[in-house]
Amino acid sequence: MTAVLAVEHLNFGYPIGGLISGTGVAVKALDDVSLSVEPGRVLGIVGESGSGKSTLLRTIVGLNRGYTGTIRYRGEAVDHAARPARRAAFVAGVQMIFQDPGGSLNPFKTIRRTLSAALARSPSPRAGAEELEALLHQVGMNASALDRRPSEFSGGQLQRLAIARALACDPSVLLCDEPTSALDVSIQAQILDLFGRLKREGRAFIFVTHNLGVLGHIADTIAVMHRGRVVEVGPARELIATPQQAYTAALIAASPRLKHRGALLEHARRRLAPTPAEAAS
Amino acid sequence: MTAQEIISAAAPTAPLLSVRDLSVRAGALPLVHEISFDLEPGTMTALVGESGSGKSLTAQAILGLLNREVYAVAGTAMTFQGQALGFDGQSRPRGFHGELTGYVMQDPSSALDPTMTVGRQIAEMFVVHRGMDRRSALGEAARMLDRVRIPDAGARIDDYPHQFSGGMKQRVLIAMAVALSPRLLVADEPTTALDVTVQADILALIDDLRREMQMAVLIITHDFGVVYQCADRVMVMYAGKLVEGGATLQITESGRHPYTRGLIASIPDLDDLDRPVVAIPGQPPRPERSWDGSCAFQPRCSFKAPRCAAEAPEMETLGGGALVRCFEWRRVEESPS
Missing domain, CATH: 1.10.1200 (Non-ribosomal Peptide Synthetase Peptidyl Carrier Protein; Chain A)
Incomplete structure (x- = not known):
């Protein structure tokens, strides 16, 4: 199957110091990253803060300018410098979902206005009551949400509404940046169910999280990022069962699990204990 | 609630902190309902529950940190090292904050x-x-x-x-x-915002300090993985009430409250990728009337019986210091986890 979205040799650096003079050196946030995802598949990206996983998503959707490398959507290179009209298919087809759902919903607007505006921007604009209801139905909500504002919803409901907004354009790819990290586990499971359904509809996901358990359940492929590089990539289950890189193994060992009680603390103590050489000095 | 109906380790030591029927209201809104528990020196107790279940309010009420203009705190007794603590937050012994207790915010x-x-x-x-x-x-x-x-x-x-x-x-x-x-460390979601490797370091650090200083730790978390790895005892809160309490292994392996079971079933388990992640349907209730004449969890409960909608269950004391607030706990216990 051909990839719906791919990045090839992507490099990006954030300038540090000398922002105004432009003489600053760049800290490498993405270092030769090449990844791809097929329709109906989930590419999971795991890594710690600063590993470049959010930067990757932001660069793909065009929020970071000045990258090098190629972003391909349905085989064609995306030109983020091109006029919006020329990028319309990409903009509608690749939608982003953030950790904080409030960030993608205008607090002053009713859900009806937010979703109508999103529908109006879709490739085949249609924003009747029927379409709005269908959209809410897709995320497990109903028309009673339409005339309320974001402040009237709980975190889990807001994330559903943010997903509904993203679905308005009928995207083929959803880029999710820690979409369940701010939610309670019972609500997280509801949202993962919803993603599972969208996946079966044939939508592709790039799913960024620091929670390997979540990726173990939703991802087909996992890429591990560390300091801007992809250090390991492989089928989700294989990568979790037999990690090839020490860094991946360390992330797995540090995940709190419901087995081997006390192993988490033991492992942390071993890692923190001074090496024999340090202890002797 | 009788004196036996308390969450207390079987250890013969006197509890460091003892709380009876702690309640917190904001105006007419009941937010925490009659919580009772003991903390033993040198043990780690986890307080678990969803956002809004009253975990942080409980901790802050014990420490006397709640704004009295907003919150009304009441109860029948609260002692620290055998000394009575007032519920109004005013009467704390000299050096209570800092010397006797430490508080780590989220x-x-x-x-x-x-x-x-x-x-x-x-x-x-x-x-x-x-x-x-x-x-x-x-x-x-x-x-x-x-x-x-x-x-x-x-x-x-x-x-x-x-x-x-x-x-x-x-x-x-x-x-x-x-x-x-301090004799007691209260840590409110101390690792929620951190990377997993840093989280493991911080948890190991708290655990070391607990051992070295024989400090009691009350850790607030919503992560059952963290609970399983670190805590001796667990208290599960739902809609402002304790619904289950007991030793960590007992709770995680054979929880008797449907909510506890639901929380654990909703965790994506790294060790069992074939086990489906099962969501608890619905939303937690709003606080106004959550426990009025019915169980607050029954609208989301898969073990629901007619009685659950007709009256609110009381806490039952079982063996081994275990507690459960559910009419149907025997059915829950018998069902495979």
Whole structure:
């Protein structure tokens, strides 16, 4: 199957110091990253803060300018410098979902206005009551949400509404940046169910999280990022069962699990204990 | 609630903290309902539940930190080292905050003063409570920073909070909370905002301090993985009430409350990728009438019986210090987890 979205040799650096003079050196946030995802598949990206996983998503959707490398959507290179009209298919087809759902919903607007505006921007604009209801139905909500504002919803409901907004354009790819990290586990499971359904509809996901358990359940492929590089990539289950890189193994060992009680603390103590050489000095 | 219906380890030691029927209201809204438990020295107890279940309010009410203009705190008894604590938050023994108890808040960045060096913020504990001069207090601060494993602590005491990463700021807060070797450490989601490797470090650190100082730890978390790995005992809260309590292994392996079972079933388990992640349907109730004449969990409950909608269940005491608030707990216990 051909990839719906791919990045090839992507490099990006954030300038540090000398922002105004432009003489600053760049800290490498993405270092030769090449990844791809097929329709109906989930590419999971795991890594710690600063590993470049959010930067990757932001660069793909065009929020970071000045990258090098190629972003391909349905085989064609995306030109983020091109006029919006020329990028319309990409903009509608690749939608982003953030950790904080409030960030993608205008607090002053009713859900009806937010979703109508999103529908109006879709490739085949249609924003009747029927379409709005269908959209809410897709995320497990109903028309009673339409005339309320974001402040009237709980975190889990807001994330559903943010997903509904993203679905308005009928995207083929959803880029999710820690979409369940701010939610309670019972609500997280509801949202993962919803993603599972969208996946079966044939939508592709790039799913960024620091929670390997979540990726173990939703991802087909996992890429591990560390300091801007992809250090390991492989089928989700294989990568979790037999990690090839020490860094991946360390992330797995540090995940709190419901087995081997006390192993988490033991492992942390071993890692923190001074090496024999340090202890002797 | 009778004296037996308390969450207490079978240990013969006198409890460090004993709380009976603690309730918190905001105006007419009941937020925490008649919570009773004991904390033993040297043990870690986890308080688990969804956002809004009243976990943080319970902790802050014990510490006497709630704003009395907003919250009304009541109860029948609360003692710390055998000494009575008032519910109004006013009558706390001298040195209660800092010397007897330490408190670590969830968000490390907002808990530190950005205009003061990290060393001075820790040193203040020694200046105020121990009457130390600034120089020796800074020496103690460096020792504490070293103890929470900040590399090159002697130099880092002159840094400001913004020069520290999130995990390091959280360690600074822990250093401040345990600086005076308190008997009780209350940690409210101390690792939620952190990377997993840093989380493991912080949990190991808290566990070490607990052993060294025989400190009791009350850790608030919504992560059952963290609970399973670190805590001796667990209390599960739902809509302001304790619904289950007991030893960690008993709760995680054969929980008797449908909500506890639901929470565990909703965890994506790294060790069992074939086990489906099962969501608890619906939303937690709003606080107004959540326990009025029915069980607050019954609208979301898969074990629901007619009785559950007709009356609110009382807490039942079972063997081994276990407690459960559910009419149907026998059915839950018999069902495979």
